[in-house]
Amino acid sequence: MKREFYESPKPGKIMQWLWKAAGSDGYILKKSTYSDQVKYACLGGIVVATGFMAAMAGGYAIYTIFEPKGSALEGGVHPTTAVMSCLFGIVWGLIIFNIDRFIVAATGKGDGTEAITWQEFTNSLPRIIMGLVIAITISKPMEIRMFKSEIDAELHQEQLEKRKAYEIATKANYETLFNKVDSDIEKIERKREQLRAGIKEKTEVRNNYQVALQKEIQGEVGSGKSGDGPAADAIRLNLEIAQKELDDAKIALEDFDRSNKNELTRLNTERLNLNRELQNELTKNQEVASGLDGLLERIKLAHEIAGFWITFFITLLFVVIELTPIFFKMMLIKSPYDFMSENIKELIRAGEGIQIKYEYYKDKKGQERNLVINHQVKSKLDEKVSLMAAQSELSDYIVQKWKDREKGNIDNNLDEYIAEPK
Known part of the structure; x- marks a missing residue:
């Protein structure tokens, strides 16, 4: 976007794709500063990298599980299992990519300062736990691939x-x-x-x-x-x-x-x-x-060979990669992107007739709550109530007129309304 004082850089296709991976709004980022564009491109890059690592880890884990069993030192690749593992790895990588994208997109900005408050941390705890599970799931197959030579030798002796x-x-x-x-x-x-x-x-x-x-x-x-x-x-x-x-x-x-x-x-x-x-x-x-050449046995041997601290730091590395976007978003200082995003949200709410009165009332627990007024809904509801009230009034008027007419008929023809005793 061109301005007299600043011209927003024109993003490339890759950067726009990384924005989508981070769950950010490309329309706003095109009008935002270069630093905002880079920040969200980096977030998207981490999400893509996590999905890629998950694809490799998942594919290798499936290959280890389903490959023909034999001596641990026997080389060669089983083509059928390799193709199946590649397909599963792609699907698994896309699943983790989508979950990470949701976690990053759903994580808010916090209070807009660099400090991570306890409230911000507790609010992000469910996302952090999901990230930890994903990181550990990715790290274990990668560990056994890193120490494959040592594991094969030890596994052969055990066999x-x-x-x-x-x-x-x-x-x-x-x-x-x-x-x-x-x-x-x-x-x-x-x-x-x-x-x-x-x-x-x-x-x-x-x-x-x-x-x-x-x-x-x-x-x-x-x-x-x-x-x-x-x-x-x-x-x-x-x-x-x-x-x-x-x-x-x-x-x-x-x-x-x-x-x-x-x-x-x-x-x-x-x-x-x-x-x-x-x-x-x-x-x-x-x-x-x-048959001892399985995923569980290799993970156990990887821990025995590498020791606690090496496996711990490898797992910690993947945890850091996985949780970086979550903590990064909590540490972000509000920027033009955030203000423009809030502005557009307010415009959309205004256009749809939605009004929010912040901290308008307190609930039974004493917590302050926002009052959301949907004016279009209220207008429709008022219109419906008025219509039903008018219909009720007309119905009463019709009944009254019918009563008056029947009274006149009774006055003029009383004998017709009196039944003869039998």
């Missing part, structure tokens, strides 16, 4: 420890089952070995008799004469007995194998199934250990 602990516990759970199956298999195998040892022993006895019989027939032992004799017959009898015992032992082993075949097959199958289940459980344990 390995968890996986090892799960593996020990799982193997301990299956150890009893394996021991029982192995014990049953061992009993069968031990009995079989006993039978085989008996067969081997009886085979050696039979072979010894065969060698002795051959030597006896050839005359290599005894009398030294070859051919059959009583000694050979005695050896032959023992050989037949040994062969019979050997055949019986072989039959016993065959009967044992036949009778225990199904049981041995069942035990071996059960052991294979147990081993397969154990491997599946160990694989699940690896997945469970990898």
